[in-house]
Amino acid sequence: MADVSIEDLTVRYGPVTALDGLHLTIGSGELFVLLGGSGSGKTTLLRTLGGFIEPASGRILLGGRDITGLPPHRRPVNTTFQSYALFPHMTVADNVAFGLRRQGASRAEITERVAELLELVRLGDFARRKPDALSGGQRQRVALARALAPRPRLLLLDEPLSALDRGLREQTRQELIRIQQQTGTTFVMVTHDQDEALAMATRIGLLHNGRLAQVGTPSELYERPASRYVAGFMGNDNVLPARALAPGQLELEGVGPIQADVDVPATPFWVAIRPERLRLVREAARAPNTAAGTVLTAAYFGDSADYAIRLDIGATLQLVQPLSAGFGSGLLAPGSAITVAFPPDALTILAE
Amino acid sequence: MNRTKVLAPLWVWLGLFVLLPVLIVAALSFSTAVEAVPPFTPLLQQPDPANYALLTSDTYYLDAFLKSLLIASVSSACCLAIGYPMALAIARAPERWRSLLLLLVMLPFWTGFLLRITAWIGLLRDDGWINLAFGWVGLGPFKLLYTDLAMYIGITYAYLPFMILPLYARLSRRDPALEEAAADLGATPWTVFRTVTWPLSVPGVAAGLALVFIPAVGEYVIPELLGGPSAQTVGRALWNEFFSNRDWPMASALATALLIVLLVPMVLLRTRE
Numbered sequence: 001m002a003d004v005s006i007e008d009l010t011v012r013y014g015p016v017t018a019l020d021g022l023h024l025t026i027g028s029g030e031l032f033v034l035l036g037g038s039g040s041g042k043t044t045l046l047r048t049l050g051g052f053i054e055p056a057s058g059r060i061l062l063g064g065r066d067i068t069g070l071p072p073h074r075r076p077v078n079t080t081f082q083s084y085a086l087f088p089h090m091t092v093a094d095n096v097a098f099g100l101r102r103q104g105a106s107r108a109e110i111t112e113r114v115a116e117l118l119e120l121v122r123l124g125d126f127a128r129r130k131p132d133a134l135s136g137g138q139r140q141r142v143a144l145a146r147a148l149a150p151r152p153r154l155l156l157l158d159e160p161l162s163a164l165d166r167g168l169r170e171q172t173r174q175e176l177i178r179i180q181q182q183t184g185t186t187f188v189m190v191t192h193d194q195d196e197a198l199a200m201a202t203r204i205g206l207l208h209n210g211r212l213a214q215v216g217t218p219s220e221l222y223e224r225p226a227s228r229y230v231a232g233f234m235g236n237d238n239v240l241p242a243r244a245l246a247p248g249q250l251e252l253e254g255v256g257p258i259q260a261d262v263d264v265p266a267t268p269f270w271v272a273i274r275p276e277r278l279r280l281v282r283e284a285a286r287a288p289n290t291a292a293g294t295v296l297t298a299a300y301f302g303d304s305a306d307y308a309i310r311l312d313i314g315a316t317l318q319l320v321q322p323l324s325a326g327f328g329s330g331l332l333a334p335g336s337a338i339t340v341a342f343p344p345d346a347l348t349i350l351a352e
Numbered sequence: 353m354n355r356t357k358v359l360a361p362l363w364v365w366l367g368l369f370v371l372l373p374v375l376i377v378a379a380l381s382f383s384t385a386v387e388a389v390p391p392f393t394p395l396l397q398q399p400d401p402a403n404y405a406l407l408t409s410d411t412y413y414l415d416a417f418l419k420s421l422l423i424a425s426v427s428s429a430c431c432l433a434i435g436y437p438m439a440l441a442i443a444r445a446p447e448r449w450r451s452l453l454l455l456l457v458m459l460p461f462w463t464g465f466l467l468r469i470t471a472w473i474g475l476l477r478d479d480g481w482i483n484l485a486f487g488w489v490g491l492g493p494f495k496l497l498y499t500d501l502a503m504y505i506g507i508t509y510a511y512l513p514f515m516i517l518p519l520y521a522r523l524s525r526r527d528p529a530l531e532e533a534a535a536d537l538g539a540t541p542w543t544v545f546r547t548v549t550w551p552l553s554v555p556g557v558a559a560g561l562a563l564v565f566i567p568a569v570g571e572y573v574i575p576e577l578l579g580g581p582s583a584q585t586v587g588r589a590l591w592n593e594f595f596s597n598r599d600w601p602m603a604s605a606l607a608t609a610l611l612i613v614l615l616v617p618m619v620l621l622r623t624r625e
Contacts, residue, residue, distance in 0.1 A: 050536060072535040079536045085529035089551050098547070102538035150538060 009058035099150035254315025277346035435515035503579035522556025
C-alpha cells in the first residue's frame with residue numbers, strides 16, 4: 001500500500017539542480033532509508049518532504065492527498081533533526097508535549113500521551129529534566145518521542161545516529177527498529193552509512209547526483225547492484241570490465257575466462273564480485289575458474305582478514321576471508337603466492 | 353594570584369572614578385547649603401538627613417521620580433517594540449548584509465548627540481518638516497514640539513541602538529533548527545515566535561531594557577529640549593537644584609536617591625538568579 005508517492009520531483013538551488021525528476025513510492029509502515037554521499041540530494045529530499053524546501057516542480061502525495069504546497073506546520077509529517085533541535089528552555093515533558101499542544105489536545109490527553117511516549121523511549125524518569133542535563137543518546141530519544149507524539153503519518157529522521165558514539169549507535173539502531181515496528185509509523189531516514197542502511201531498512205533508495213541510482217531491499221542492493229556506482233557505494237570493490245565468450249562463459253579483463261551462472265550480454269559489460277565471495281585455494285592454477293596471484297597487503301580483523309591480491313595476469317582484487325575455518329586459518333603474509341577461485345554464482349552483471 | 357594582578361587596574365579604576373565620587377556625593381547629600389565657596393557646610397561634620405526628609409515629604413520631588421520612571425518605562429517599551437523586529441530582521445538577513453545593517457544602526461553615533469536632538473526641533477516645529485508633510489495631505493498643523501510626544505520620540509530615537517545591539521547579539525546566536533522544529537510540530541509562524549524565538553531571546557531583551565531604562569530615568573537634555581513644561585523629571589529637578597538654587601546638598605540627595613531607586617531592583621534581580 002503506497003503511503004508516500006513522490007512524482008517527478010525537481011528541486012533547484014539557483015542554477016544547481018539538487019533533485020532531478022524523482023519518482024518514488026514508499027509503502028505504509030516501511031522503514032525506508034535514503035542513502036547517499038554528501039551532495040547526493042538525500043537531505044534535500046527529506047527537507048522537501050518536511051515542507052522546508054519548495055520544489056520547482058512535481059508532487060508529493062501522502063496517503064493519496066497532495067501535500068506539495070502545504071507549509072511544515074500543516075503537514076502530518078514530523079522530523080527528528082540531526083542536531084535534535086530540542087527546545088533548551090523546556091523540560092523533556094514540555095518538549096514532547098509541544099506538538100500535542102499545537103493540536104489543541106486536552107491537558108489530560110497530553111499528560112497521558114507524554115507519559116506513554118517517554119515510556120516508549122525509556123525516559124520515564126527524565127520528564128522534568130532540561131535537555132542540557134541529558135546525554136547525547138537520551139536527547140536523541142527525546143527528539144524521537146517529541147516527533148512521534150502528535151501521531152504523524154510520516155516520520156522523517158535526519159542522520160539520527162551520526163552524533164552518537166559507536167557502541168551507543170548499535171544500541172540506538174535496534175531501539176529505532178523496535179519503536180518503528182511498535183508504532184507502525186512510516187519512517188523515512190537519511191544516512192550516509194551503508195552498514196546502517198543495510199541493518200535497518202525495509203528498502204533503500206540510493207541517491208546519486210539528485211537521482212535515484214537504485215531502489216530495493218538491502219539484499220537487492222548488496223547482491224544485485226544495478227550499476228558500477230551502486231556496487232562501489234555498497235562496498236563492492238571488485239568491478240571489472242568483461243565480454244562474452246560463449247553462453248555461460250565470459251572473459252574477465254585481467255583474470256581470464258570464467259564460467260558464470262548468469263545470462264551473458266552480447267555487448268561488453270561490467271562484472272561485480274563481492275570481496276567475501278571470492279575464495280582462496282591451495283590448488284595450482286589451471287583448475288577451472290581460478291587464477292594465480294600474490295598477496296599485496298593483508299589486514300587482520302580477528303575473525304577475518306582483508307587482502308589485496310594481484311593476479312599474475314594483471315587484475316588487483318579485494319578479498320575478505322574468514323580466519324576461523326578452512327584454508328588460511330593463519331594470516332597470509334604479503335608476498336605469499338596464492339590462487340583465487342571464482343565461484344560461478346559470485347558474479348553480478350552490471351547494466352552500466 | 354595572577355587573577356588578582358590582572359584585575360587590579362580595574363579595581364583601582366572603579367574605586368577612584370566610580371566608588372569615590374559616589375561616596376562624595378552621598379556625603380554631600382547630608383550637609384547643608386550655605387552662601388559660600390564651596391556652597392555647602394563641611395562634609396561629615398554634622399550629618400543632617402533634612403534633605404532626605406524633604407525629598408520624601410515634598411510631592412514635587414516624588415512626582416519628578418514617578419514622572420521619570422514613567423518616561424523611562426514608556427521609552428523602553430517603545431524601543432523594544434521598534435528594536436526587536438529590527439534586530440530580528442538583521443539576525444535573519446543574509447550573512448553578507450549583517451555588518452552593513454549594524455553599521456547603519458550605529459551611524460547616528462558619528463554625529464553629536466546635541467546636534468541630533470536639535471535636528472528634531474526642526475522636524476517637530478509647528479512649521480517643521482513633519483507638519484509640512486501633514487499639510488500636503490490636508491491635515492494639521494499639529495502641536496508637536498514641547499509635548500510629551502516629542503520627548504518620547506526623542507528618547508526612543510536616541511536610545512534605540514542600545515536596544516538593538518544586545519538584542520541582535522542574542523538573536524544572531526539562535527539556532528534556526530529550533531524554529532524549524534517548532535514549525536514541524538505544527539506551530540504557526542506566530543506560535544513559533546511566541547514559544548521559541550521570544551523566550552530564548554529574553555536575556556537580550558533584559559539587557560536592552562536595562563541599557564535604555566537606566567539612562568532614560570536620569571535623562572535631562574531631551575525632556576528639556578523637546579518636552580513640555582509638565583515633563584518635570586528627576587534630571588530637570590536635579591539641574592534646577594544644582595544650577596538655579598545652588599543647593600548642592602539637595603542635588604546630591606536627589607542623585608543618591610536616584611541611584612538607590614535604580615540599584616535596588618537590579619541587585620534583587622541578580623540575587624534571585
